[in-house]
Amino acid sequence: MTGQITQHYILSVLVENKAGVLARVAGLFSRRGFNIYSLAVAPTNDERFSRITIIVDVESAPLEQVVRQLDKLVNVVEISQLDPSDAVERELLLAMVGVSVAERSQLIELVGVFRGEVVNVGLDRLTVMVAGTPETIDNFERLLESYEIIEIQRTGRVALPKLDHSRFSGASAATA
Amino acid sequence: MKMTGAQALIKSLETQGVEVMFGLPGGAILPVYDPIIGSSIRHILVRHEQGAGHMAEGYAMATGRPGVAIVTSGPGATNVVTPLSNAYMDSTPLVVVSGQVATAAIGTDAFQECDITGVTMGITKHNWLVTDAAEIPRTVAAAFYVATTGRPGPVLIDVPKDVSNALMEWYWPQTVEDLDLPGYRPVTEGDPAQVRRAVELLLAAQRPVIYAGGGVLKSRATDALRELAERTGMPVVTTLMARGAFPDSHPLCLGMPGMHGNYTAVTAMQRADLLVALGARFDDRVTGKVAAFAPEAKVIHVDIDPAELGKVRRPDVAIAGDCNVVLEAMLEALDAAGLGHDERCRWSDVGALPRPGTPAANRPSLSPWWAVLRRWQQEFPLTYHQEPGGLLKPQLVVETLRDLSPDDTIVVGGVGQHQMWASQWWRFDYPYTWINSGGAGTMGFAVPASIGAKVGRPDRTVWAIDGDGCFQMTAQELVTAAAEQIPVKVAILNNAYLGMVRQWQEMFYAERYSEVYLSPDLPDYVKWAEAMGCVGIRAESPEEVTPAIEKANAIDDRPVVVDFRIDAFEKVFPMVPAGASNDDIVVAPQGREAKP
Ligand SMILES: Cc1ncc(C[n+]2csc(CCOP(=O)(O)OP(=O)(O)O)c2C)c(N)n1
Ligand SMILES: [Mg+2]
Numbered sequence: 077m078t079g080q081i082t083q084h085y086i087l088s089v090l091v092e093n094k095a096g097v098l099a100r101v102a103g104l105f106s107r108r109g110f111n112i113y114s115l116a117v118a119p120t121n122d123e124r125f126s127r128i129t130i131i132v133d134v135e136s137a138p139l140e141q142v143v144r145q146l147d148k149l150v151n152v153v154e155i156s157q158l159d160p161s162d163a164v165e166r167e168l169l170l171a172m173v174g175v176s177v178a179e180r181s182q183l184i185e186l187v188g189v190f191r192g193e194v195v196n197v198g199l200d201r202l203t204v205m206v207a208g209t210p211e212t213i214d215n216f217e218r219l220l221e222s223y224e225i226i227e228i229q230r231t232g233r234v235a236l237p238k239l240d241h242s243r244f245s246g247a248s249a250a251t252a
Numbered sequence: 253m254k255m256t257g258a259q260a261l262i263k264s265l266e267t268q269g270v271e272v273m274f275g276l277p278g279g280a281i282l283p284v285y286d287p288i289i290g291s292s293i294r295h296i297l298v299r300h301e302q303g304a305g306h307m308a309e310g311y312a313m314a315t316g317r318p319g320v321a322i323v324t325s326g327p328g329a330t331n332v333v334t335p336l337s338n339a340y341m342d343s344t345p346l347v348v349v350s351g352q353v354a355t356a357a358i359g360t361d362a363f364q365e366c367d368i369t370g371v372t373m374g375i376t377k378h379n380w381l382v383t384d385a386a387e388i389p390r391t392v393a394a395a396f397y398v399a400t401t402g403r404p405g406p407v408l409i410d411v412p413k414d415v416s417n418a419l420m421e422w423y424w425p426q427t428v429e430d431l432d433l434p435g436y437r438p439v440t441e442g443d444p445a446q447v448r449r450a451v452e453l454l455l456a457a458q459r460p461v462i463y464a465g466g467g468v469l470k471s472r473a474t475d476a477l478r479e480l481a482e483r484t485g486m487p488v489v490t491t492l493m494a495r496g497a498f499p500d501s502h503p504l505c506l507g508m509p510g511m512h513g514n515y516t517a518v519t520a521m522q523r524a525d526l527l528v529a530l531g532a533r534f535d536d537r538v539t540g541k542v543a544a545f546a547p548e549a550k551v552i553h554v555d556i557d558p559a560e561l562g563k564v565r566r567p568d569v570a571i572a573g574d575c576n577v578v579l580e581a582m583l584e585a586l587d588a589a590g591l592g593h594d595e596r597c598r599w600s601d602v603g604a605l606p607r608p609g610t611p612a613a614n615r616p617s618l619s620p621w622w623a624v625l626r627r628w629q630q631e632f633p634l635t636y637h638q639e640p641g642g643l644l645k646p647q648l649v650v651e652t653l654r655d656l657s658p659d660d661t662i663v664v665g666g667v668g669q670h671q672m673w674a675s676q677w678w679r680f681d682y683p684y685t686w687i688n689s690g691g692a693g694t695m696g697f698a699v700p701a702s703i704g705a706k707v708g709r710p711d712r713t714v715w716a717i718d719g720d721g722c723f724q725m726t727a728q729e730l731v732t733a734a735a736e737q738i739p740v741k742v743a744i745l746n747n748a749y750l751g752m753v754r755q756w757q758e759m760f761y762a763e764r765y766s767e768v769y770l771s772p773d774l775p776d777y778v779k780w781a782e783a784m785g786c787v788g789i790r791a792e793s794p795e796e797v798t799p800a801i802e803k804a805n806a807i808d809d810r811p812v813v814v815d816f817r818i819d820a821f822e823k824v825f826p827m828v829p830a831g832a833s834n835d836d837i838v839v840a841p842q843g844r845e846a847k848p
Contacts, residue, residue, distance in 0.1 A: 091435070092434065092435060095381070096369065096370075096373075096381075099370065099373065100373055103373050103374055104374075107374050124434075138562075140562060141559065141562070141563060144558050144559035144561075145559050147558070147559075148377075148557070148559060149378075149435070150377070150378040150398060150433060150435055150436045151378075151435050152435045153434050153435040154435075
């Protein structure tokens with residue numbers, strides 16, 4: 077999962093919270109040959125819907141095709157496209173790391189620099205968590221490489237549009 | 253009113269206006285078969301569920317109403333996968349109801365369990381696994397709504413046995429909101445600004461071509477298409493899925509484009525400065541090598557499916573909307589521009605007569621373009637040569653069949669050489685008279701689809717034009733036709749080969765024939781027809797063709813099969829080799845080329 081992707085887009089897809097919806101979305105991507113870079117699913121505050129955040133590798137297909145094919149899925153209610161430059165993106169990483177007694181404080185310090193947390197402590201292992209922009213997470217992951225990595229898990233990105241400093245959101249919504 | 257889920261399912265289909273369904277029962281769907289006794293819906297018992305699916309497709313294509321098939325779980329459901337895929341490719345409205353094992357058994361590999369919603373996810377417009385009997389009326393209503401609106405397509409409703417047996421309180425959803433489809437909003441109306449731009453391009457074009465696809469038929473836009481063509485004097489090509497959408501006898505009609513299209517239709521698109529694509533999807537069988545397709549043409553693309561706009565070829569004007577609605581809007585814009593109904597061109601002076609002083613009056617004349625097209629038509633007509641007393645040519649069979657059968661005969665094609673000869677040599681002057689498997693190319697389609705078409709249009713003569721290979725895939729449905737007294741007619745163009753594959757091996761694999769020989773008389777098609785309760789006829793020479801067809805056309809109380817023994821070496825021409833540019837069209841076999 078590490079490594080920068082240059083050409084990517086963020087699709088924030090509101091779907092019906094029904095059995096099989098994720099399979100429909102994933103199946104569409106695979107049968108049309110569209111590449112997913114990362115995918116995160118979670119319920120929304122309205123229990124009828126879930127939100128899928130998909131990072132699409134747009135080298136594989138024009139974004140417009142991806143969106144229009146996705147929009148044809150009956151369970152897909154709404155698709156927002158976010159350009160990475162107009163969005164705030166966050167991701168969370170959990171890592172279980174093997175550490176000697178000598179290394180332990182170093183690692184705790186590193187996690188501190190990234191404003192992360194040590195979430196679990198064992199005799200010779202630490203589980204740490206860092207949340208941040210995907211670039212931050214990439215950097216942290218690279219720095220972890222000098223330790224014994226037992227397991228790393230990343231959630232995949234979630235994103236929301238950037239807010240506009242120059243006007244009230246109500247007004248911008250009305251003119252949109 | 254309390255009833256079982258099964259009763260609610262049948263009552264829902266009745267309420268939806270279903271008059272016929274094609275199916276075959278089994279364990280998981282048993283509860284649903286009980287209330288079929290006493291239902292107003294005619295049930296046609298097929299011999300194989302693939303037949304049920306294709307019959308439902310033939311019915312839908314002939315009538316414009318959704319076809320309905322009903323099957324049991326597991327193998328019953330998987331047998332209908334091919335028709336679902338076929339209907340998906342050709343945008344045919346189909347509602348398939350499948351039985352499923354009881355909800356408690358789902359996921360346990362129970363007897364005849366198959367995850368059919370998983371299997372058909374990619375080949376249905378949508379599908380539903382119903383887990384609560386109370387959801388049945390809503391799901392059925394939603395299924396028909398989704399299948400028939402927007403870009404039509406197949407849907408599947410999977411009903412577990414316990415859900416069929418459970419009791420529910422009857423209701424019927426009254427509005428679209430009741431269908432619980434928050435993510436489904438088909439577009440119909442085109443953007444007026446784009447319609448205006450389209451008309452501007454129409455009026456500026458010097459070498460326009462209307463590229464009519466199957467969407468014209470789906471949206472019932474044939475009258476509007478004809479009006480557009482006659483007002484503007486633009487030539488029309490009709491794709492394999494649109495044969496009959498514009499009359500072949502019309503002077504503005506150029507016929508079929510594509511891999512086996514005629515020279516003029518193919519080359520008109522190549523040289524055009526404007527393509528007006530209506531409900532067409534730039535299929536590779538039409539475009540040939542995409543990069544070399546219609547290089548000078550601007551493109552107006554009208555399609556109800558926004559995902560088709562720009563999928564293959566980037567349009568200059570993209571209009572997402574129902575073809576008929578958009579065409580009506582274009583006609584209105586043409587009224588305003590000075591090309592009204594009264595300005596329609598006369599057959600003799602193709603090129604139209606706009607009102608003086610209107611924008612249309614300044615448009616370029618199409619006469620030079622038509623002069624070129626007429627020259628091509630004369631120089632490169634479709635040809636074949638029937639040697640008197642020689643081997644029977646398939647084209648002669650199709651022509652004789654056409655001339656001896658009513659003009660509004662419904663023709664149903666199989667897949668292969670015979671399909672192309674049928675499309676090329678029949679004259680389609682009426683919409684909904686050509687039914688075939690286009691996008692999927694499903695061998696075995698013709699026999700069951702013709703039965704479905706005849707059920708939907710019992711007033712019409714229905715001729716399936718089938719290949720010997722195709723016929724052997726689904727011929728058993730003639731037993732269904734005989735038992736149900738559905739008098740379809742089947743012409744087998746028997747070349748003893750999987751002919752289309754044979755043609756490719758001859759042309760592109762140095763005549764190395766691999767696994768394409770079938771035999772002309774194994775099986776004996778006449779005896780086989782008789783064993784299935786049909787009349788069997790054989791015609792082996794050109795002289796026998798007319799009597800055989802006359803005899804077949806005179807029979808109206810049971811199905812007829814005519815075994816036409818044709819020249820096995822006849823190939824389909826013209827041909828654009830797969831992947832080649834349409835400019836590389838091969839008009840006729842060596843030695844038979846017309847010289848310019
Ligand atoms: C189900 C299926 N299997 C294989 C093919 C590939 N295929 C296309 S045409 C053809 C030959 C059809 O033979 P026949 O029905 O005799 O028609 P002909 O070409 O000889 O007229 C084959 C095998 C197909 N289209 N569909
Ligand atoms: Mg054959």
